[in-house]
Amino acid sequence: MILLLLALAALSALVAVAIRGVWRKGFGRAAAPMIIALSTVYFLLVFMIFEFFSPVLA
Amino acid sequence: MNLALILQFTKQDFFERYSGSVLGALWAFIHPLVMIFIFVVIFANVMGTRLPGISSVYGYGVYLVAGLLPWMAFANTVSRCSSVFLEKRAVIGKVRVSLPYLPLYVLLSETVTFLIAFTIFMSFLVVTGHFPGKILILLPFVFLVQQVFAFGLGLFFGVLNVFLRDVKEMVGILLTFWFWLTPIVWVMDIVPAAVQAIQVAFNPAFLFIDAYHQIVVHQQVPDISGLMRLVVIAHLVLLAAYFLLKWLEKDVRDFL
Numbered sequence: 001m002i003l004l005l006l007a008l009a010a011l012s013a014l015v016a017v018a019i020r021g022v023w024r025k026g027f028g029r030a031a032a033p034m035i036i037a038l039s040t041v042y043f044l045l046v047f048m049i050f051e052f053f054s055p056v057l058a
Numbered sequence: 059m060n061l062a063l064i065l066q067f068t069k070q071d072f073f074e075r076y077s078g079s080v081l082g083a084l085w086a087f088i089h090p091l092v093m094i095f096i097f098v099v100i101f102a103n104v105m106g107t108r109l110p111g112i113s114s115v116y117g118y119g120v121y122l123v124a125g126l127l128p129w130m131a132f133a134n135t136v137s138r139c140s141s142v143f144l145e146k147r148a149v150i151g152k153v154r155v156s157l158p159y160l161p162l163y164v165l166l167s168e169t170v171t172f173l174i175a176f177t178i179f180m181s182f183l184v185v186t187g188h189f190p191g192k193i194l195i196l197l198p199f200v201f202l203v204q205q206v207f208a209f210g211l212g213l214f215f216g217v218l219n220v221f222l223r224d225v226k227e228m229v230g231i232l233l234t235f236w237f238w239l240t241p242i243v244w245v246m247d248i249v250p251a252a253v254q255a256i257q258v259a260f261n262p263a264f265l266f267i268d269a270y271h272q273i274v275v276h277q278q279v280p281d282i283s284g285l286m287r288l289v290v291i292a293h294l295v296l297l298a299a300y301f302l303l304k305w306l307e308k309d310v311r312d313f314l
Contacts, residue, residue, distance in 0.1 A: 001192060004195075005195075008195075023061070032158055032159075032300050033297060033300065036293050036296055036297050036300065037293075039206065039293065040289060040290070040293040043199065043202070043203055043206075043286075043289040043293075044286060044289055044290075046199050047199070047282050047285050047286045047289065048282075048286075050196060050199075050279065050282055051282045054279040054282070057192060057193050057195070057196070057279050
């Protein structure tokens with residue numbers, strides 16, 4: 001459970017920093033699609049983590 | 059677009075709802091409290107409704123509220139985002155605001171409303187001994203995906219609504235149909251297997267409502283593959299809405 005929380009916190013912090021960077025500096029016209037792409041990858045990874053940890057939660 | 063401006067709009071939107079009333083923002087707590095009381099207690103004790111497979115008297119009430127609260131957040135976000143450009147046309151005309159980010163304040167405001175209602179609901183579950191426990195850690199992610207999907211749909215309809223004002227009314231009707239087609243009030247067991255398969259395959263709302271039911275009512279890990287499918291659908295809708303807005307941005311500003 002602690003491992004799961006740590007993995008989620010680390011991943012969330014990483015993606016938050018990346019999205020903040022894209023938001024503030026921008027990738028020109030591609031900023032919003034970049035944020036969307038980042039968040040898609042984020043969610044897919046989160047659910048993969050949960051799939052991996054599902055015996056812990058069940 | 060400035061994050062501070064979005065936060066200011068969010069604060070303004072949330073407090074404007076209760077401006078002028080004596081109890082003010084307390085209404086944000088009273089409304090869900092009354093709703094949860096009616097659905098859970100009245101359904102259980104007065105009407106005696108039971109949920110198949112769940113022995114608790116509060117089973118159906120918990121099932122109903124667990125689906126209804128996220129649906130309300132979803133439906134309000136879609137519906138309010140679809141009219142946001144017309145509502146904020148005065149601001150758009152005067153200040154240089156980024157149109158794709160403007161509806162974010164609706165999403166944030168509805169998220170605050172949901173959080174208040176859900177916290178009250180969780181307190182009720184603690185009192186009645188139905189608290190889901192550590193599985194609850196999954197809920198924020200389900201809510202985020204659901205709201206990304208709602209934001210994408212709202213943005214898409216918001217662009218169309220600028221050119222054709224009937225879109226907002228059509229969205230209202232669509233959401234009413236969608237609500238009754240999704241197993242929120244009724245349970246999946248009462249429909250034939252073919253309808254259940256259609257729900258799983260073609261109803262994105264089923265994917266997140268079912269996840270809430272699995273977590274809160276059954277205290278089980280939801281279907282992760284379904285949620286991953288929802289992630290992809292939600293972001294594709296958001297991407298489509300974003301490109302539609304970028305494509306038509308000049309016309310949107312002219313029409314407003």
